[in-house]
Amino acid sequence: MKFPEPLVEGRLIRRYKRFLADVRLPDGTEITAHCPNTGSMLGCQPENARVWLSRSDNPKRKLPYTWELVEAVPGQLACVNTARPNAQALEAVQAGVVVELSGYPAARPEVKYGAEKSRIDLLLSGHGSAADAWVEVKNVTLAENGQGFFPDAVTERGQKHLRELMTQVEQGDRAVLFFVVNHTGIETVRPADQIDRKYGELLREACDAGVEVIAYRADLCGSDGNPTGVLTLTESVPVILEV
Missing domain, CATH: 3.40.1350.60 (Trna Endonuclease; Chain: A, domain 1)
Structure with a gap:
C-alpha cells in the first residue's frame, strides 16, 4: 500500500494518554498528532526520534495529523500505526x-x-x-x-x-x-x-x-x-x- 500524499517529518516530543503524541515540525511548530496504537510501543518512542506523519484535510477531524512511522534506532524504521x-x-x-x-x-x-x-x-x-x-x-x-x-x-x-x-x-x-x-x-x-x-x-x-x-x-x-x-x-x- 502507498500513502496518497508525502509524509510530514518531525521530531517526537512525547507520547501520552496512549493516543496522543506531541511532535515538533521542521519550522519549529509543535503539533499534537493522533497515535493509532494501543500497545506499549516499547522501543518505538525514543525522545527526539525522527517521526513521519500523514495529514488529513477532513474538517471534522480534531487532529489532522496521524503518526505513521518512527526511526526506532538510527537507520531503522518502524510503522506504529496499527490500522495499517x-x-x-x-x-x-x-x-x-x-x-x-x-x-x-x-x-x-x-x-x-x-x-x-x-x-x-x-x-x-x-x-x-x-x-x-x-x-x-x-x-x-x-x-x-x-x-x-x-x-x-x-x-x-x-x-x-x-x-x-x-x-x-x-x-x-x-x-x-x-x-x-x-x-x-x-x-x-x-x-x-x-x-x-x-x-x-x-x-x-x-x-x-x-x-x-x-x-x-x-x-x-x-x-x-x-x-x-x-x-x-x-x-x-x-x-x-x-x-
Missing part, C-alpha cells in the same frame, strides 16, 4: 506475495466469529475444495538485536484470539496467525515470553493444535534511511517458537 497491517496483509495476499495463502479469490475483513465474540481480520474463501482460512493479523515492531517480539505488552485480547483460532481448526477450517513485521531491523519473530508468558504458551499450544503461523516483512525505507512512502510486504521472515 490489515490492509498490508490483504494487499499482499491478493498480489500473490503470501504463498501460504495463495489461491483464495474472496477475502472478507472483520467477520464476527467465535464463542468469545471476536472479529477475524481476514476470512479467505473460494479456494476450490480447500478449507476457508481465518487469518488473524498482528503488528510486530518490538526489536532487539535483529529479533522481533510479539506482544509488546500483556495482551488478554491476543490470548483470546489464539483460543478462537484453535476452535476454527477443530471445526475443520484453516486458522492462520499472520505477523506483519513493520520494523526494518527485524530478521526473525519470536513470542515475547519475557513480557507475556501466557501468550507464548498459548501460541505454542495453538501451533501444536494446527494453527499456522507466518510472518512477512514490510519494505519501509530506501537506502538513504528515509521512508519510501509505501508499506508493501516483500518477503517472509522466520518465526521461531523454541524457548
Whole structure:
C-alpha cells in the first residue's frame, strides 16, 4: 500500500494518554498528532526520534495529523500505526506475495466469529475444495538485536484470539496467525515470553493444535534511511517458537 500524499517529518516530543503524541515540525511548530496504537510501543518512542506523519484535510477531524512511522534506532524504521497491517496483509495476499495463502479469490475483513465474540481480520474463501482460512493479523515492531517480539505488552485480547483460532481448526477450517513485521531491523519473530508468558504458551499450544503461523516483512525505507512512502510486504521472515 502507498500513502496518497508525502509524509510530514518531525521530531517526537512525547507520547501520552496512549493516543496522543506531541511532535515538533521542521519550522519549529509543535503539533499534537493522533497515535493509532494501543500497545506499549516499547522501543518505538525514543525522545527526539525522527517521526513521519500523514495529514488529513477532513474538517471534522480534531487532529489532522496521524503518526505513521518512527526511526526506532538510527537507520531503522518502524510503522506504529496499527490500522495499517490489515490492509498490508490483504494487499499482499491478493498480489500473490503470501504463498501460504495463495489461491483464495474472496477475502472478507472483520467477520464476527467465535464463542468469545471476536472479529477475524481476514476470512479467505473460494479456494476450490480447500478449507476457508481465518487469518488473524498482528503488528510486530518490538526489536532487539535483529529479533522481533510479539506482544509488546500483556495482551488478554491476543490470548483470546489464539483460543478462537484453535476452535476454527477443530471445526475443520484453516486458522492462520499472520505477523506483519513493520520494523526494518527485524530478521526473525519470536513470542515475547519475557513480557507475556501466557501468550507464548498459548501460541505454542495453538501451533501444536494446527494453527499456522507466518510472518512477512514490510519494505519501509530506501537506502538513504528515509521512508519510501509505501508499506508493501516483500518477503517472509522466520518465526521461531523454541524457548
